[in-house]
Amino acid sequence: xxxxxxxxxxxIITKTAEEVRRLADPxxxxxxxEVCGGHTHAIYRFGLKDILPANIELIHGPGCPVCVLPMxxxxxxxxxxxxxxxxxxxxxxxxxVPGTQGSPLxxxxxGIDVRIVxxxxxxxxxxxxxxxxHVMFFxxxxxxxxxxxxxxxxxxRAEGIQNFSVFCNHVTIxxxxxxxxxxPDMRLDAFIGPGHVSTVIGCRPYEWIAVNEGKPIVxxxxxxxxxxxxxxxxxxxxxxxxxxxxxxxxxxxPWEGNRAALRAMAEVxxxxxxxxxxxxxxxxxxxxxxxxxxxxxxxEQRFHVPGIRVTDPRAAQCGEVLKGVLKxxxxxxxxxxxxxxxxxxxxxxxxxGSCAAYHSYEHRKNLxxxxxxxx
Amino acid sequence: xxxxxxGKIIDIVHGTPTLGTVEVVGxxxxxxxxxxxxxxxVPGDWVLIHVGFxxxxxxxxxxxxxxxxxxxxxxxxxxxxxxxxxxxxxxxxEGPKPGPGLEDLRTKPN
Numbered sequence: 001x002x003x004x005x006x007x008x009x010x011x012i013i014t015k016t017a018e019e020v021r022r023l024a025d026p027x028x029x030x031x032x033x034e035v036c037g038g039h040t041h042a043i044y045r046f047g048l049k050d051i052l053p054a055n056i057e058l059i060h061g062p063g064c065p066v067c068v069l070p071m072x073x074x075x076x077x078x079x080x081x082x083x084x085x086x087x088x089x090x091x092x093x094x095x096x097v098p099g100t101q102g103s104p105l106x107x108x109x110x111g112i113d114v115r116i117v118x119x120x121x122x123x124x125x126x127x128x129x130x131x132x133x134h135v136m137f138f139x140x141x142x143x144x145x146x147x148x149x150x151x152x153x154x155x156x157r158a159e160g161i162q163n164f165s166v167f168c169n170h171v172t173i174x175x176x177x178x179x180x181x182x183x184p185d186m187r188l189d190a191f192i193g194p195g196h197v198s199t200v201i202g203c204r205p206y207e208w209i210a211v212n213e214g215k216p217i218v219x220x221x222x223x224x225x226x227x228x229x230x231x232x233x234x235x236x237x238x239x240x241x242x243x244x245x246x247x248x249x250x251x252x253x254p255w256e257g258n259r260a261a262l263r264a265m266a267e268v269x270x271x272x273x274x275x276x277x278x279x280x281x282x283x284x285x286x287x288x289x290x291x292x293x294x295x296x297x298x299x300e301q302r303f304h305v306p307g308i309r310v311t312d313p314r315a316a317q318c319g320e321v322l323k324g325v326l327k328x329x330x331x332x333x334x335x336x337x338x339x340x341x342x343x344x345x346x347x348x349x350x351x352x353g354s355c356a357a358y359h360s361y362e363h364r365k366n367l368x369x370x371x372x373x374x375x
Numbered sequence: 376x377x378x379x380x381x382g383k384i385i386d387i388v389h390g391t392p393t394l395g396t397v398e399v400v401g402x403x404x405x406x407x408x409x410x411x412x413x414x415x416x417v418p419g420d421w422v423l424i425h426v427g428f429x430x431x432x433x434x435x436x437x438x439x440x441x442x443x444x445x446x447x448x449x450x451x452x453x454x455x456x457x458x459x460x461x462x463x464x465x466x467x468x469e470g471p472k473p474g475p476g477l478e479d480l481r482t483k484p485n
Contacts, residue, residue: 037377091426118426118427118457118461119426120426120427121407122427145425145426147410148410148425148426148428151428199423200430222444223440251434252379254431258410259413260412261430
């Protein structure tokens with residue numbers, strides 16, 4: 001156990017890991033998808049794979065918002081940013097994500113007014129403080145961040161702030177899971193459900209996965225013990241021939257979710273008919289747009305957005321990695337042309353992207369081992 | 376962006392319906408409590424904060440565990456940078472001004 005030792009309850013972790021080994025049928029190969037990028041990061045950071053039996057394979061899912069954003073949307077946002085008197089505001093995670101003509105940070109170096117904000121409220125504050133400018137907030141994220149953008153738009157409207165708009169790239173997790181399950185080259189046995197998204201949407205929206213698809217799903221916390229317990233719960237279901245939704249993360253996730261957050265999202269957003277996901281293609285009803293009642297604060301309705309479409313570099317295999325068909329190190333560019341310092345694909349940009357997580361922990365560990373062996 | 380940062384509610388900002396002061400490892404910042412309006416926290420409660428908005432109430436023990444986990448994940452510094460970056464602090468530039476709560480902000484049906 002590499003990093004797990006740093007954590008609390010090492011004895012309970014050891015016992016839970018033993019329970020995983022006891023429950024896993026050695027004659028079977030289990031493919032479990034962790035949907036959330038936060039889980040992916042934690043799995044590599046804690047060295048969780050090192051304590052799981054070899055026949056339990058963790059497949060990294062689509063739950064990293066930066067990773068699934070098509071490059072064309074970044075280009076679209078940056079095209080608006082180049083209009084006169086526009087301030088481009090976005091979370092720090094977005095700043096190094098490459099567009100065709102460079103990342104937001106590189107645009108800043110060329111004189112475009114690009115600002116990092118830590119909250120959509122701060123973007124609104126920028127608008128209040130710069131009445132002669134227009135502040136565009138480049139919004140990304142799943143249901144974890146959607147409600148905050150929604151409430152910010154409601155406040156902008158209530159205050160009548162005219163020089164503020166949101167370029168909405170919010171996506172929803174359920175259609176992405178459906179697309180993955182529908183993918184012909186994909187075989188999954190169960191899901192480790194996202195923790196923070198479920199704080200908002202609750203556990204009910206996953207019921208179809210258990211009932212219609214016959215796959216267990218356990219909403220999980222992020223500590224090593226949480227994820228091991230979730231795997232135990234999944235294996236117990238599978239041994240009993242059951243598939244149901246269970247909530248391992250009850251200390252944070254209420255079964256019904258956060259109704260106030262859901263109301264805010266319903267007030268401001270509606271489903272887009274379809275939206276492009278990087279690596280997954282177009283998925284119907286998988287993203288949010290701003291309702292007409294809020295059109296005045298919608299970048300796409302106030303500005304000319306070119307609607308740029310960009311295909312990923314042919315050699316990059318982000319799509320296959322994103323769907324779990326390939327491991328990060330199996331991509332031709334991994335660790336050579338594409339590194340965290342010089343990312344080509346978005347999976348290498350965010351710490352929650354599986355390539356960056358793999359590069360930071362597994363890849364370095366393997367390199368170290370090979371150096372030690374050579375010595 | 377996907378960090379969930381634990382903080383303790385110190386007070387509710389006077390004259391605002393949904394702005395509260397939280398303390399995160401000794402740093403005090405204002406966060407928006409509007410998404411907890413169905414179960415508003417009171418001073419002494421612990422919450423998880425995402426991008427400047429409190430999203431759920433948690434116990435003190437879970438809050439401390441969460442902070443420790445951020446440290447082990449190597450994200451504690453980033454979390455503190457985020458908290459310190461929340462921009463409700465400048466004099467005269469408070470976040471949401473005194474005004475309606477979430478329910479009153481909703482679009483009235485025509």
